[in-house]
Amino acid sequence: MxxxxxxxxxxxxxxxxxxxxxxxxxxxxxxxxxxxxxxxxxxxxxxxxxxxxxxxxxxxxxxxxxxxxxxxxxxxxxxxxxxxTPGDVWEILRVLAEERKKREVDPTLSVLRELLMQAPASEAERHAQARMAEMHGLIEQLTNWYEDVRKLETERLAQLLALGSRVARLVEVTDKVVSLGRSRKKEPSDDRSAEWRGGLNRPASREKK
Amino acid sequence: MxxxxxxxxxxxxxxxxxxxxxxxxxxxxxxxxxxxxxxxxxxxxxxxxxxxxxxxxxxxxxxxxxxxxxxxxxxxxxxxxxxxTPGDVWEILRVLAEERKKREVDPTLSVLRELLMQAPASEAERHAQARMAEMHGLIEQLTNWYEDVRKLETERLAQLLALGSRVARLVEVTDKVVSLGRSRKKEPSDDRSAEWRGGLNRPASREKK
DNA sequence: TCGCGATTTCAGGAATTTCTGAAATTGCAG
DNA sequence: CTGCAATTTCAGAAATTCCTGAAATCGCGA
Structure with missing residues (x-):
C-alpha cells in the first residue's frame, strides 16, 4: 500500500x-x-x-x-x-440504514411473525411466545418509525436531529392540547397475544447437529 | 439440542x-x-x-x-x-444501542478527529480531509441526537416513536410560529438547528475545528 | 466472426474465528 | 487448611472466512 x-x-x-x-x-x-x-x-x-x-x-x-x-x-x-461512492453523506446514511435493516432486522421480524402464529404446546412455549411478542412489538414500532422518517427530505431530517430531545417538549405540549380537546384516552390496548393465537401449527422440526 | x-x-x-x-x-x-x-x-x-x-x-x-x-x-x-436477560425490551434496546455505539461508532469518531487535526500535505490529502470532515459532521450530529434521546424516559421515547414522521409537521408548524414571533429572543445556547440549516443542501466542506 | 483487454469465477491455500477437553483456578464449607 | 464443586483458562482441533492465481468469460472494436 x-x-x-x-x-x-x-x-x-x-x-x-x-x-x-x-x-x-x-x-x-x-x-x-x-x-x-x-x-x-x-x-x-x-x-x-x-x-x-x-x-x-x-x-x-x-x-x-x-x-x-x-x-x-x-x-x-x-x-x-x-x-x-455516493457523494452526499446523508445519502450514504440512508443507504446504510436501508441495507442493514434488510439484512439484520427484517429476517428476524419475519421469523418472529411466523413463530407467533403457532399454537403453543406447553406452558414454556406460551411464556416464550409472550416474550417473542414483546420483541416483535418493539421491532415493529422501530421499523414503523424508520419507515416514517425515511420519507423525510434530508433537510427536515436534519432539523429533527438538531432538535434532539427538545422534540419531547413539543410532544408534551401537544399531548396536553390533545387531552384537553378529547376526554377519551387515546392509547388503544394492545392485545397482541390474542391477535396471534390460533394459527396453523407446522411441524417445523429442523434438526441441527 | x-x-x-x-x-x-x-x-x-x-x-x-x-x-x-x-x-x-x-x-x-x-x-x-x-x-x-x-x-x-x-x-x-x-x-x-x-x-x-x-x-x-x-x-x-x-x-x-x-x-x-x-x-x-x-x-x-x-x-x-x-x-x-434484562426483562424490559426497551432496556435491552438501550443497552444494545449503547454498546454498539461504543464499539462501532466511537472509535471511528476518534480516528476522524485525529486525522482532521493534521495539516494536509498535498491536494489529495486536502480533499480527503474535506470528505472526512463531512463524515465526522454527520456522525457527530447523530451521536448528539442519540445522547439527547437516550435521556428520555421510556414512555416519552415510545411517544416519539409512535408519532413518527408526524413530528416533522410539528416541527414545521413550530418553525412557522417561531419565525412569526421572531422578535422574541430564545435561549441562544440551544440553537443547534440554525447552525446546520445553512449548509445542509450542499455538502460543501463545513470545517470542524 | 476473431482478437484482445477487462473482468469474473473458482478451487484451494492462508488466515482467522470458534469450539472443545483437559488442566488450572476459585471460593466456600467443614 | 483440605476437599470439592463450580468456573475459567487455554492450547490446539475444527470450522469458517478471506484471499489469490489461473482459467474462464465477457464485451467490444475491427
Missing amino acids: NLPPLIQAFVLHFGEMGSRWGINRTVGQIYALLYVSPEPLNADAIVEALGVSRSNVSMGLRELQAWNLVRVRHVPDDRRDHFT | NLPPLIQAFVLHFGEMGSRWGINRTVGQIYALLYVSPEPLNADAIVEALGVSRSNVSMGLRELQAWNLVRVRHVPDDRRDHFT
Whole structure:
C-alpha cells in the first residue's frame, strides 16, 4: 500500500473496523479509498493503492455494489469501469440504514411473525411466545418509525436531529392540547397475544447437529 | 439440542443471525435461550439445552456480560451462578444501542478527529480531509441526537416513536410560529438547528475545528 | 466472426474465528 | 487448611472466512 499518510490511516482504520461492521478488511478499505478519492477509480488503481489481488478487488466491489454503497461510472475514452461512492453523506446514511435493516432486522421480524402464529404446546412455549411478542412489538414500532422518517427530505431530517430531545417538549405540549380537546384516552390496548393465537401449527422440526 | 420446537426455532434463528450481528452462533443461541426462559438458568442448564461444551458456554456468557446483555442472579440454596436477560425490551434496546455505539461508532469518531487535526500535505490529502470532515459532521450530529434521546424516559421515547414522521409537521408548524414571533429572543445556547440549516443542501466542506 | 483487454469465477491455500477437553483456578464449607 | 464443586483458562482441533492465481468469460472494436 502506497498512499499519502492521512489517507492510508483512514483506509486502514476502515479495514480494521470492517470486521465489527460485518464486512471484511478489503471491502472496508476499498470503500474508504473510494470515499476520499476525488474522482472515480478503476479496479487496477484500487489494486495498486491497496496492494491486494485483482480478484479480491473484484469481489469487494461486487459486495459493495450489492450494498448500494458504490456505483459504476463510465469515463469517456476509457473502456474500464470506474467506481465511486455516493457523494452526499446523508445519502450514504440512508443507504446504510436501508441495507442493514434488510439484512439484520427484517429476517428476524419475519421469523418472529411466523413463530407467533403457532399454537403453543406447553406452558414454556406460551411464556416464550409472550416474550417473542414483546420483541416483535418493539421491532415493529422501530421499523414503523424508520419507515416514517425515511420519507423525510434530508433537510427536515436534519432539523429533527438538531432538535434532539427538545422534540419531547413539543410532544408534551401537544399531548396536553390533545387531552384537553378529547376526554377519551387515546392509547388503544394492545392485545397482541390474542391477535396471534390460533394459527396453523407446522411441524417445523429442523434438526441441527 | 432438545427444546420445545418453538423455542428451538427461535434459538436457532438467533444463532444463525449472530454472524450478521458480529457475535458468534453460540453467543446468539445463549442469549435467545435466556431471553425466552421464564427463570434464570445456570450454565449447565444452558449446556444441556444447546448441546455445546461447558467452556463454550462459559465464554459466551462472559461476552454477553461484557455487552451488559445478561446479568448474574443468585438463587437461594444454589451455589451456582444463574443468568438472565434484562426483562424490559426497551432496556435491552438501550443497552444494545449503547454498546454498539461504543464499539462501532466511537472509535471511528476518534480516528476522524485525529486525522482532521493534521495539516494536509498535498491536494489529495486536502480533499480527503474535506470528505472526512463531512463524515465526522454527520456522525457527530447523530451521536448528539442519540445522547439527547437516550435521556428520555421510556414512555416519552415510545411517544416519539409512535408519532413518527408526524413530528416533522410539528416541527414545521413550530418553525412557522417561531419565525412569526421572531422578535422574541430564545435561549441562544440551544440553537443547534440554525447552525446546520445553512449548509445542509450542499455538502460543501463545513470545517470542524 | 476473431482478437484482445477487462473482468469474473473458482478451487484451494492462508488466515482467522470458534469450539472443545483437559488442566488450572476459585471460593466456600467443614 | 483440605476437599470439592463450580468456573475459567487455554492450547490446539475444527470450522469458517478471506484471499489469490489461473482459467474462464465477457464485451467490444475491427
